[in-house]
Amino acid sequence: MAIAKAERLMNLALCLLGTRRPLSKRELRSSIEAYLEAFGPGNGGGAGAGAAPRSGAVMSGDESFNRMFERDKEDLRELGLIIETVDMLDGDTGYLARRDSNRLPPITLDAEEAAALGLAAKVWQQARLAGAASGALQKLRAAGMPLADTDSYESPGALEPRIAAHEAAFEPLMLAARDRRPVVFDYRKSNAARPEQRHVEPWTLEFCRGHWYLAGWDRDRGAERVFRLSRITGKVRSRAAAFTAPVPDHVTVRETVESWAGENATATARIKLRAGHGYPLRAKALTTHALSDGWDELEVPYGHGLDAWLVEFGPDVIVLEPAELRADVIDRLRAVAKG
Numbered sequence: 558m559a560i561a562k563a564e565r566l567m568n569l570a571l572c573l574l575g576t577r578r579p580l581s582k583r584e585l586r587s588s589i590e591a592y593l594e595a596f597g598p599g600n601g602g603g604a605g606a607g608a609a610p611r612s613g614a615v616m617s618g619d620e621s622f623n624r625m626f627e628r629d630k631e632d633l634r635e636l637g638l639i640i641e642t643v644d645m646l647d648g649d650t651g652y653l654a655r656r657d658s659n660r661l662p663p664i665t666l667d668a669e670e671a672a673a674l675g676l677a678a679k680v681w682q683q684a685r686l687a688g689a690a691s692g693a694l695q696k697l698r699a700a701g702m703p704l705a706d707t708d709s710y711e712s713p714g715a716l717e718p719r720i721a722a723h724e725a726a727f728e729p730l731m732l733a734a735r736d737r738r739p740v741v742f743d744y745r746k747s748n749a750a751r752p753e754q755r756h757v758e759p760w761t762l763e764f765c766r767g768h769w770y771l772a773g774w775d776r777d778r779g780a781e782r783v784f785r786l787s788r789i790t791g792k793v794r795s796r797a798a799a800f801t802a803p804v805p806d807h808v809t810v811r812e813t814v815e816s817w818a819g820e821n822a823t824a825t826a827r828i829k830l831r832a833g834h835g836y837p838l839r840a841k842a843l844t845t846h847a848l849s850d851g852w853d854e855l856e857v858p859y860g861h862g863l864d865a866w867l868v869e870f871g872p873d874v875i876v877l878e879p880a881e882l883r884a885d886v887i888d889r890l891r892a893v894a895k896g
Contacts, residue, residue, distance in 0.1 A: 565591035579643040579651025596622045724786040729793040734759040739796045763810035772810045774802040826859040829875040
């Protein structure tokens with residue numbers, strides 16, 4: 558029965574860490590059980606008992622072993638093991654992993670920093686980096702960091718923050734922003750019946766108010782724009798071209814989103830909100846009065862984009878004043894109904 562790869566890698570790591578001198582491939586091949594099982598006598602790596610070796614079989618076994626060993630060595634390095642290559646006196650190449658080079662330095666993260674790392678790793682649960690994030694958490698746990706178990710909910714009543722990335726556009730946009738590649742996608746504005754194609758140079762992704770947003774340079778409009786990922790329809794297509802606009806040092810995604818929601822506004826609006834609904838609106842309300850018909854009357858900050866935010870609450874919100882805000886909300890609802 559073939560020995561599992563994880564066990565083979567563990568044995569190779571222990572062998573390299575336990576030696577006081579460099580070991581050659583030949584010595585490692587004859588010392589590690591998984592290599593002996595696969596490439597030992599009678600398995601293509603040498604002659605069987607009482608039989609003369611066949612040169613072709615020996616060469617095939619050597620090549621197979623070399624490929625496996627190189628893969629195993631690179632896998633261990635990917636996991637963080639520092640493997641040194643040394644020229645030996647007999648002209649062969651030796652390998653070892655010094656303990657002092659592979660000893661983790663003290664990690665001094667406080668509880669808040671450790672929680673932030675755990676939360677950041679959960680962002681990649683639906684993305685390509687899920688494996689890398691899990692590996693990073695395992696390394697921190699092995700170093701003694703008090704990270705919460707992402708699969709355990711043994712603490713009754715505990716509130717666990719989560720940042721999910723369910724939108725299909727998240728991963729291609731994240732990769733395009735990392736690699737500085739322009740993208741093309743169809744985007745549906747909240748007041749539009751049909752999506753429009755956008756040509757964007759992606760800068761950064763940020764999570765705000767329960768949604769992921771992309772900030773970047775809109776080539777068609779020649780200006781910085783912020784897009785909500787849930788409104789991107791179809792596939793995100795990347796383009797092999799350079800950015801045409803400089804990437805700013807600071808991108809105000811959160812400030813832009815909050816301005817849409819009426820943050821820092823000097824005007825106010827009066828709305829009716831169904832009782833027991835619209836808690837984000839209630840959190841921003843300046844005043845709240847309970848009505849007798851199952852509704853509450855709220856005074857909320859009125860700024861650019863408030864109409865788009867109110868539309869998201871559907872039939873649970875009625876705008877009382879000002880008249881222009883009421884008209885904007887009605888127009889948006891009609892556009893959505895036509896779509």
